[in-house]
Structure formats: C-alpha cells, structure tokens
Amino acid sequence: MSPPTFRLYNTLTHETEPVEPIEEEHLRFYSCGPTVYTYAHIGNFRSFVTADLIRRTAEAIGWDVTNVSNITDVGHLTQDDLVDPGGEDKMKQALEREGERFANIYDLARHYTKAFLEDWRALNLREPEVRPRATEHVTDQLHAVIELVEKGHAYTTDQGVYFSVESFDDYGHLSGNTQAQQLQATDRDVVEDPDKQDPRDFALWKHDPDHLMHWHSPWGWGYPGWHIECSVMGMQYLGDRFDLHTGGEDLIFPHHECEIAQNQSLAGHQVINYWVHTRFLQVEGEKMSKSKGNFYTVRDLINPGPEDDHVPAPIRKQGGVDPLALRYTLLQGQYRKPFNFTLDTLRTAARHVQRFQDASERVDEAIEANVDGPDPIGPQLGDCYDRMLEAMCDDLNTPAAAAAALEGVKVIEQADKLSVAAAHSARHWLDRTNDLLGIVEPEHETDASSEASEQEVISGDHLADSVEELLDEREAARTDGEYARADAIRDTLEALGIEVMDTPDGTEWQRKTEL
Template sequence: MTLRLFNTLTGQLDELSPANGGELRMYACGPTVYDYGHIGNFRTFLQVDVLRRFLKLTGVPVRHVMNITDVDDKIIRNAAELGISIGEYTPKFVDAFFEDLDSLRVERPEFIARATEHIEKMVQLIQRLEAAGAAYKTEDGSWYFRLKSFPEYGKLSKKDLTGIEDGARVDVDEYEKDSARDFALWKAVKPGETSWDTAIGRGRPGWHIECSAMSMEFLGESFDLHAGGEDLMFPHHENEIAQSETATKKPLARHWMHVRFLLVDGKKMSKSDGNYYTLRDLLLKGYKASAVRMALISVPYRHQLNFTFDGLTEATNAIDRLRTFHERVTKAALPTGESEAMQQAAAKARAEYFAALANDLNTADARAPIFDLVRAANTALDKNEFLAGDREAVLATLKDFDAVFDVLEDRDAGPTERAVAWAQADGREVAAELLTRQGLSDGEIDALVAERTQSKKQRNFARADQIRNELAEKGILIEDSKDGVRWKRK
C-alpha cells in the first residue's frame, strides 16, 4: 500500500516512496531550544511521527533527520539576560524536549543534528554559494543570499515576489543589503555574542542555512521528503530551497509536507492570550500523556485542530474504551474455534484502517474502523460467539492500529511522575490530587481488591463498597467481569 500524501510543491496528492528504493530519506525541522515545547510544537512532531510510523508499518524503512536549532536570536537574548553562554542555556531545554517526546511516545529520528555542531558545513555551503555568485558579504561582515540569483524563488509557497518593490519593508539595520528581501546566511559578530571564527569571518549562522547544510550532510543533495509546520513554508523552507538548489542544481526535496497550526479555544495560541500550554502544563493538570497524543493526532495534519480541555477528556475516554477492550480480548477465556464473522470483521477493519492512513494520513478516518471492530467484537464476546481463534486476528488489527497511534498500553504514570518531579524541582506548585494518586502501589491496590472480593463473597456489601469508594477517591476504578475483577488507574 503506497501512501498518497499532499505535496505542497505540486499542490496535489503525490505518492510518497523512496526515490532510490531502500530508505525513505526525510528531513523534518525540529525545535529552537529557547523554551519548553508547547502543544503546537508537539502537534507537528506527532504528525511527523504518524508519518514515519505509517511508512515503517507499510514496510518502508525511514532515514529521518531532525535538526535542533541551538543558536538563534531568542536563545542569544535569553542567555544574555541570564548572563550565561548559549552553551549553558540550551541543554536544559534540549533535555526537556526529548523528555517530552518520550512522554508523547514520539519515536526518535534516526539522526539528530545540532546547528552548533555543523558550523563548518554551513560555512562551506556559503562559500559554495559565493562561488556561484549567489552570496555576498556586506561591510559589517554579514553574508546574504542574493534572491535575484534564484528565479524560482516562491515556488513552494506560491508567492510571486516579482511585483514586490524593494524598500517596502526595509529593515533599517540592513541597509547594506543589495535587495531588501535578500536573507542572511551569516550574521557578523556583535559585541558579547556567541560567535565562531571561520573562513568567511567571525560570526554566527543565519537560521536557514543550518537546514540546508545538515540535510545535505545526512541525506545528500536531494532527498525524498521535507516536513515542518506550516509557518515554516515561508520564508524558512523557501530560503532553504534557494540556498540548496542554487548550490547543488538539484531539487532539495521531491515532496514537502506542512502541518497546520493548531488553535486553542478557537484562537491562535499565545502567551499573552493566556491560552499557551506546554506539555508539562497539561500533565500537571492531570491529563495523561496518551490523551495528549491521541488528541493531537486524531485531527488530520492538514486541518486546523482546535485544542480544548474537552477534547483531551474525549481522547482520554476514547483511549479507555480501547484499553478496556484490548485487555478483555487478551484475557478472556474463549471457546475453541474460529468464527467467520470475526475473522472478516478484523480483516475489514484492518484494510479500512490502512486505506484511511494511506489517503493523506487521514487519522480521523482511520480510527473509525477500529472502533467498529471493537463494537463488533464486544458484541460477539457478550454472546459467547467470539472464539479462541479470533483473538489473534483481532489483536493483529489492534497491533497495526497501535503501531501508529501507540496508546493501547498504559504507560501514563511515567510521564506524569516525571512532570511532577520536574515541577517540584523547579519550585512549581503541584496539585494535591496528583500527589495522592501516586500514593498507592499496585500491590496495595491488589490487596484491597482482594479484600473487597472476599467481602462480596460473604455478602458484606457495605465493606465492599467502602473499599471501592476509597479506591475511587484515589483514582482507582474497579470493574467486575465474568473473567474476574480488574482495576485501572483513572
């Protein structure tokens, strides 16, 4: 099954497959590590995760590179305010970023490329551009890309810049540029700023050059897919194309994927509007990492997603349904044999699931057949028509579902515990409820559940209900079934 993915460059759904057979080589823009990641960042990384997981599920090996921008204006500014170097400033946020990715179960790209570790490659690329007549140095020692040297500029974002007059938006600090739209490749050193002493002078890289240099380093001069948030389309990706293609005379990437911004409560997220959330904020409000993952994944990447707390609750409950079902199918005592109906239902769900994802990663559509299967199987289980031979077929379909969604197994305690530990270490307030929930060990719960079962046998329902209520207060829910008692953490 071949994935048909919207290609920003062509404006249509194009099949995505490795140009040279073998690995699919992709580059996805990563974070600028000047602060903790917010849910908008993570929507993009999660959607790219969906993409790479689906590729792997369909048998396409992936060579995925993500950059870490660990030098830029904001980082320099923030570090300066604290009176420390950028090398002292960024590690905390790099670590936090990867911890958050782990919490959200985002797979690690095969390669992580840090801007500050590839300065030399960037310098070489700028020299190459200079040789091609596309880069020039200004009096202060900065280097710029000459936009006029790349007539195709704007082909990705479909912008026609020919009609835009120079001077309309000239930045007064940049009067030395040949043209107002020429963009920086290298910024001359300023007093007190981090800089590198290089063949093209002392300074630091412009933002766009790192991606051109590092994608070339890890993926070659032309590769299969380049992805990122929609905001990066212009100017960032447009500039990457200009730099790379001018230097190599080859298409940078055949396929471009852009993830739409999310809204929070119907508005663009911003700190001043008070609707700005990091992953940690949500975990500390008691939401599960899996629910955040589910909520951010369930709306297809090309659609605006309106993030709300109701949406997180919905995701939480949907996951509960799936997990409850998964456990039921796994553990139920079943009559021997195979039922034609269930075999077919599992196969149909699987086929529809794959078809939905292959159609431009339609995650919303992909969920539907899985829930259809859950209902059909629950019904069969209730009627004792679900047979032992059906278990494998249904679990196989769930496994394919989870290969992309990755929410079935309850691993939510870890991220929440980490968030709590981080908040306490950081001197932040932690809700008491969150702490009490962590108060009971599995063994203690098992003991209480056993006592309740015993009480029930003795028809001491008062004691049984008392135990159930006590556990409920601590976020533990009990469910009696014909296959025994099970409990789960809310």
C-alpha cells in the same frame, strides 16, 4: 492485497500526489526540528506527529525510511534579517530570563534538548535515523556559504553575507510570495543593512563577535543565518536529491523558501520533491498564547506541577493525562486542516485510549487462558486495518483512521469469549494498529514514566487495601439487603474519587477520572 498508494498534499504543486521515492521503496525525508530555548508546546508537536505518521505509514506499506530531524541549538536573531542594536536572540533572551538555572547558553540548549527528547518519546514518536545539531555543523554551513559566494549567489557586506534572491529565478515558487514589493525594506528589516542589494535578500552569515555563540569565519567572528542549517544538514545526510521535507505552515515562508533557494543554488537542480506542512492548531477556538492562558507545553498536560495554574484544574488534579491521549487528540484532526484542541476532545481521547489498553489486557489474558475455539473476529479486524491504512495513505486522514481503529477495538470488546485463535488475531491487529498510529501502548521505556508508574503502583496498593475493605463491607450489606448502608459506602468511595461498578463477575472499581 497490494498496499494502497501513499498520497500526500505537496505545498510545492498545490496538489495531493502519489509519493514516489527516488530510491524505490525507500522514503528519505527531513523534518524541521525545534529551536531549543524553551519547552515544546502541543502545537510544535502537532507538526512532529505529522512527520511520525509519514514514517509509520511508509513503513506500514513496506518501505524503508530514513528520516533526519534537526535540533536548532544556535540562537538566531529574533528578527531574521535584523542586526538588532541589543544583539538579542531567542536563546540569549531565554538565558537572561532564566539566568540562575544555567551556567551558559550551551547549558540552556542541553537542558531543553533533553526535555524535548523526553516529550518526543512520551508521545510515541519514533526516533529519526539522524538527529543532527546545528552547532555541530557550523563548519559545514560555512563551506556552503563560501560556495554560494563563489557561485555568485551570495555577497558580503560589513555586517555579513547575504543570499542574492535575484540570482535565483524560482524564488517565491513555494509560498507564492513572488512580488518583490511584498518584501519592502520596512517590512523585513527593522534596522536596514545599507549595503544590502535587495530587500528580499536574507542572511547566510552574521558578523558579530559579541554574539553568545560565535565561530570563526573568513568574514571574522560571527554565526550562521537561520535557513542555511537545514539546507546543509539535509543534503549532508540525505544527499542532493531526496524525497520530502516537513514542517509547520509558518515555515513555508521565509524558512523553506530560502532553503529551496540555497539548496538549488548549491546543487544546481531541484533537491526535494515534496513539501508537507502542518497547520497550526488552536486551543479552545483561539490562537494559543500565553496571554490567553491557553498555552500548553507537552509536559503541562502529561505531568503538570502543582503551581502550573494555567493548566486546567481537572488535569492537574489527576496528575496529568496519559501522553497517548494527547497523541490521540492530535490525530482527531487531519494535519492540513485547522484543528481546535479542546479539553473536551482530550477527555474523549483519554477514554478511547483506555479502551485500547483494556482490550489489549483482555487479549493477553485470553492468550494466557489458551481456550480452543473459532476465530470469528479475524476477518473483521483485517478489514478494519485495511481501512485504517487506506485512510492514512490518503494524505494522512487520521480522523478516518481513528474511526476505523475504534471500530476494531469495538469488535474485540464485543466478542463474548476470546478463543486463543481469536485472541491471536486481536493481538496481531492491536500490534499493527500500534505500529501505524501509535495509540495502543508506549513504544519507549522512559525513566520518567517508569518512575511515575512505580509511584502509582505504590500509592495505588495503599489505596487498594482500604477500598477493598470498604467494598467487602458493602458487599455484605448488599447480601443482607441493607441497601441504604451499601449506598452510603458507595457514596463514601465516590467522594474519595473511586467509581464502583457491579458487574456479573463481581464488583469492580477504578479511579474516577477528573477530566
């Protein structure tokens, strides 16, 4: 069977289109990464998950993938175009807020970069081929700015270098913000540079020798504008024609609009064919914000500290959720639709992820047991996989793909006995499902997770001894028909957070999930 056609919604054309890579069967794309001035939140990661799913889907249909995903570690102004009287930027603000923790702005950026990469791996995101840092490409950015000036697309003032929007006819194509009056000076500039020629013009370089990060340039000491880094790093690693660019919906304007203007002015032609944008998520029906108490970083949910009291108590009590449950939750909504992140969805996701893991264990045991027999489930699982892939190729329809995956795991659960042949089919399906959706098992070994699991094993063992003792006692009571005593023991265990289940194969127990 030939693989389905991979289709994605292209913001540039407002249509869902077949993805046709410039190089046959080789998708090359750029993903806008984070500014590393704080911990990334679950909304940030919704966007990175989209990029990851594009990669996985492309790989699943047999394509090669080259992905560039940047780290923005330059402190840009809090207002894009503003020469702030106080010279504040996000990273400087963060440094002032947390001054004692970091020796300087580079320290701060390093810390949050490291944290970001840990979260990235925890959520089973595959590594990009290139992960460039903005600070390591400032010279390249300078060259690009010089070239834009030379080509007549930019001009200098005392305060910096600006891109001349008038020099680029197609400005506004991506966002629809074509009318100049939409960008009134009062809207865009809090402090106007009197020498700016058009209110729509945006900064390529800021003259500011006092900025915490500054570099030498033909226009004196200063730092680059926000938009130029992505243009430069994208074209440096992917060339002046590549396939696709991803980011959050807020980046459509101004960031990507400006990036297109820069790219095409530098290259002289269209550089990127497809633009894919992920919608913001809401939390419990509201915009995520610290003041509403519904603002979650990734680490809030997977590894909350005792003092993180904005994290719901059930999550804190059980020491955080499985990162894959968080990932699975994010798959419950298609990237282009509004998505309401709720505790309820997270709870359900945790249960479903557990089912995949249980099925995976059962399959491994069946392979070990090596019992001869027929394989009645192989074809069903193959069909499930086809539907998953079809759904993913249809503009990353993750809810439909997840539904098909759930059907597959059900097929494995319901199989009475797993012959070794059936188990191999199941193993194959689970592996391919994990390749496509990343929801079965972690693909990275992280220090944090191995430490945590080690601890869990230790405390688990300790707990297990006392639980087993109580269960033996209960079993004895049950055999003697002393059900009142047996139930009392069960109540005791329940109070300890242990759930008891009597199965045909004997009594089993597990930690009750608090969610």
